[in-house]
Amino acid sequence: MKRTKIKDILQTEQTGQQVNIKGWVRSFRNNQFIAVNDGSCMGNIQVVIELGADEALLKSITTGASVSVDGTVIPSLGKGQKVEIKADSVTILGECDPEQFPLQLKNRPSLEYLREIAHLRFRTNTFGAVFRVRHTLAYAVHKFYNDRGFVYLHTPIITASDAEGAGEMFRVSTLPTEDTPRNEDGSVNYKEDFFGRCTNLTVSGQLEAELGAMAFGEVYTFGPTFRAENSNTARHLAEFWMIEPEVAFNDIHDNMDLAEDFIRYVIGYTLEHNREDLEFLAQRLIDEEKQKPQAERSDTPLIEKLELVMNNKFERITYTDAINILLESPAYKKKKFKYDVSWGIDMQSEHERYLVEKHFKKPVIVTGYPKDIKAFYMRQNDDGKTVAAMDILVPGIGELVGGSQREERLDKLTQRMNEMHIPTEEMYWYLDTRRFGTVLHAGFGLGFERLVQFVTGMTNIRDVIPFPRTPKNAEF
Ligand code: 4AD
Numbered sequence: 001m002k003r004t005k006i007k008d009i010l011q012t013e014q015t016g017q018q019v020n021i022k023g024w025v026r027s028f029r030n031n032q033f034i035a036v037n038d039g040s041c042m043g044n045i046q047v048v049i050e051l052g053a054d055e056a057l058l059k060s061i062t063t064g065a066s067v068s069v070d071g072t073v074i075p076s077l078g079k080g081q082k083v084e085i086k087a088d089s090v091t092i093l094g095e096c097d098p099e100q101f102p103l104q105l106k107n108r109p110s111l112e113y114l115r116e117i118a119h120l121r122f123r124t125n126t127f128g129a130v131f132r133v134r135h136t137l138a139y140a141v142h143k144f145y146n147d148r149g150f151v152y153l154h155t156p157i158i159t160a161s162d163a164e165g166a167g168e169m170f171r172v173s174t175l176p177t178e179d180t181p182r183n184e185d186g187s188v189n190y191k192e193d194f195f196g197r198c199t200n201l202t203v204s205g206q207l208e209a210e211l212g213a214m215a216f217g218e219v220y221t222f223g224p225t226f227r228a229e230n231s232n233t234a235r236h237l238a239e240f241w242m243i244e245p246e247v248a249f250n251d252i253h254d255n256m257d258l259a260e261d262f263i264r265y266v267i268g269y270t271l272e273h274n275r276e277d278l279e280f281l282a283q284r285l286i287d288e289e290k291q292k293p294q295a296e297r298s299d300t301p302l303i304e305k306l307e308l309v310m311n312n313k314f315e316r317i318t319y320t321d322a323i324n325i326l327l328e329s330p331a332y333k334k335k336k337f338k339y340d341v342s343w344g345i346d347m348q349s350e351h352e353r354y355l356v357e358k359h360f361k362k363p364v365i366v367t368g369y370p371k372d373i374k375a376f377y378m379r380q381n382d383d384g385k386t387v388a389a390m391d392i393l394v395p396g397i398g399e400l401v402g403g404s405q406r407e408e409r410l411d412k413l414t415q416r417m418n419e420m421h422i423p424t425e426e427m428y429w430y431l432d433t434r435r436f437g438t439v440l441h442a443g444f445g446l447g448f449e450r451l452v453q454f455v456t457g458m459t460n461i462r463d464v465i466p467f468p469r470t471p472k473n474a475e476f
């Protein structure tokens with residue numbers, strides 16, 4: 001018999017049908033009721049086996065074992081489900097020794113413990129919900145851009161450039177670590193390396209996306225990016241996924257509109273398609289918040305928070321306004337910030353979160369940052385001090401999006417690159433777009449895991465990517 005997914009049975013609630021289901025045992029009670037989950041949805045199906053079944057079979061129905069069940073869908077007598085399966089036969093596909101299985105679901109395992117057994121954590125309700133939501137968000141990203149005629153461009157993962165100019169790159173090399181070929185001055189001779197030059201994993205696909213935008217008009221990338229920054233926080237990964245749209249003829253205002261529409265759309269799509277998962281995650285968050293001191297609790301439940309974001313315009317302020325708000329805040333006056341505030345600082349997470357969580361209580365787009373704290377490619381404003389940058393800050397996360405209008409004027413761009421010691425000869429291909437039919441254009445990068453965090457309410461970024469890469473950790 002062809003396998004039916006548990007989701008379909010629970011959705012249609014059509015009784016009388018003969019089905020085969022396959023999945024993993026979540027629990028087994030009274031030698032009679034098996035809760036089986038196949039990952040197609042949050043819910044388990046209850047399988048009822050006849051009393052007096054074979055002893056050996058009963059013994060091998062343990063949490064974690066995989067089973068195949070043939071039976072009939074019948075109205076359930078028990079509470080909690082409308083239908084269940086009356087089993088004709090139960091076959092154990094793969095046994096699971098309860099003495100050795102590290103995932104015992106009875107007493108809720110902590111997220112920290114589950115991180116250590118990340119190869120098994122997909123089998124919990126929480127991670128099932130998180131990764132189904134992650135999938136839907138990824139699909140919604142592609143749907144949003146496809147529906148608007150953007151070309152999905154696969155930008156390289158191995159590159160010789162540092163798009164952000166921050167020097168936080170992982171080197172890619174096949175040179176031997178012993179007897180490394182060296183130049184006369186002792187430096188490593190990368191001419192001998194695989195690519196004949198020094199290469200690294202990309203920190204961003206933006207520069208190549210800009211090349212595409214100069215032909216297709218509207219492109220986006222959605223791929224892995226890598227940063228060797230030694231930040232052990234709940235919002236940083238060394239390997240994360242980023243979505244980077246780049247649009248010719250867009251200025252900074254169009255860029256903000258696009259980013260806002262985009263965020264609203266993917267949240268709305270997920271609210272529509274993963275209701276059950278989000279409701280579970282909302283409840284999980286309420287339980288988690290109860291463990292926190294009152295002052296740190298967020299007062300808006302997850303789904304209401306998402307609906308608020310969907311239905312309200314984001315606040316738009318300049319960096320200068322933001323600094324003034326911070327300087328006038330009770331938090332600043334009472335010296336509650338760890339880091340000082342003054343015009344010119346790169347705002348710390350505590351500052352960003354104050355703005356969105358305490359002051360505006362909604363997402364905020366900050367524009368016009370000082371040029372000295374931003375990348376070389378951002379368009380310089382007429383004041384000579386600021387650039388047409390935009391960061392989107394959201395409650396609970398801080399920076400979700402970073403973007404800008406790009407410097408399309410060759411002379412200004414070259415000058416800025418020289419000031420910032422970005423090699424202009426090597427980057428001739430980037431500068432060529434400014435030589436051959438340059439146009440104003442803009443784009444941004446949205447950190448996909450931070451989006452998943454925002455939508456699922458998961459506090460730690462390590463819990464929204466299947467196998468997180470962080471300093472001193474590359475298990476699995
Ligand atoms: O602000 P960032 O560094 O901007 C860029 O990379 C631009 N090239 C984007 C563009 O204009 N096309 O990074 C963009 C976003 C951040 O706002 C954040 O959400 C996420 O990427 N991000 C990280 N997410 C997880 N771990 C990290 N270490 C991250 N660094 C940045």
Ligand code: MG
Pocket residue numbers: 399401402
């Ligand atoms: Mg940024």
